[in-house]
Amino acid sequence: MLFGSDPGQAEFDEFVRSRAQALSRTAYLLTGDAHLAEDLLQQALLSAAKAWHRIEGHPEPYVRRILYTQNISWWRRRRFAETPLDAHEATTAAPETGDRDLRLSLEQALAQLTLKQRTILVLRYFEDLTEAQTADMLGLHVGTVKSTGRKALDRLRALAPHLEELIND
Known part of the structure; x- marks a missing residue:
């Protein structure tokens, strides 16, 4: 104790x-x-x-x-x-309906990002931190947060195009 x-x-x-x-x-x-x-x-x-x-x-x-x-x-x-999985190694099943299926698809797509990309997206979009707050939290430059976040969103869009309505910036 x-x-x-x-x-x-x-x-x-x-x-x-x-x-x-x-x-x-x-x-x-x-x-x-x-x-x-x-x-x-x-x-x-x-x-x-x-x-x-x-x-x-x-x-x-x-x-x-x-x-x-x-x-x-x-x-x-x-x-x-x-090293994240290549897009061709990802599950390519047709999107299913329902919140649970969307959540699972998002989790699978997030799992294919690097830890740095995933961390930046979590802070920016799940925790609602600004780019400056995210940079401060991670000890990075704001430009690094912007470019890494953009690349991560682009990768999510490529991995899971059926999640486009969830991946809007």
Whole structure:
């Protein structure tokens, strides 16, 4: 137990109970892998627990920043080892109807982006951050965020043209 008899333990536990599902979704969008997402979230929560007494105000932005920065560390370490699937290796089944099928198609397409591309899209379009906020969060230049985001959207359009209505910028 990180907190011992500290009353912060109850606050932390309540935060985890109330926000774990949303944080887990973000971790999944960042990693594209359920197991990596779980590892990423656990590591972020462990870091947050260690710093809990220093977190002022609402802790969720702090924990989300840990998710993003830890994910960046992971993709920087693996950047040369990971290569996305070519478009011809992707599933080319005809699009099915329904929200679940669209979500699965989007997840499959996102999984074929590099971690850097996926992270930028998650921050920009799922977290609604501006280009400047995304650049600041990731420690990148705004131009890098713009060009990487554009390439990622172009790649999504090529991989999943049936998702065009979801992939509008």
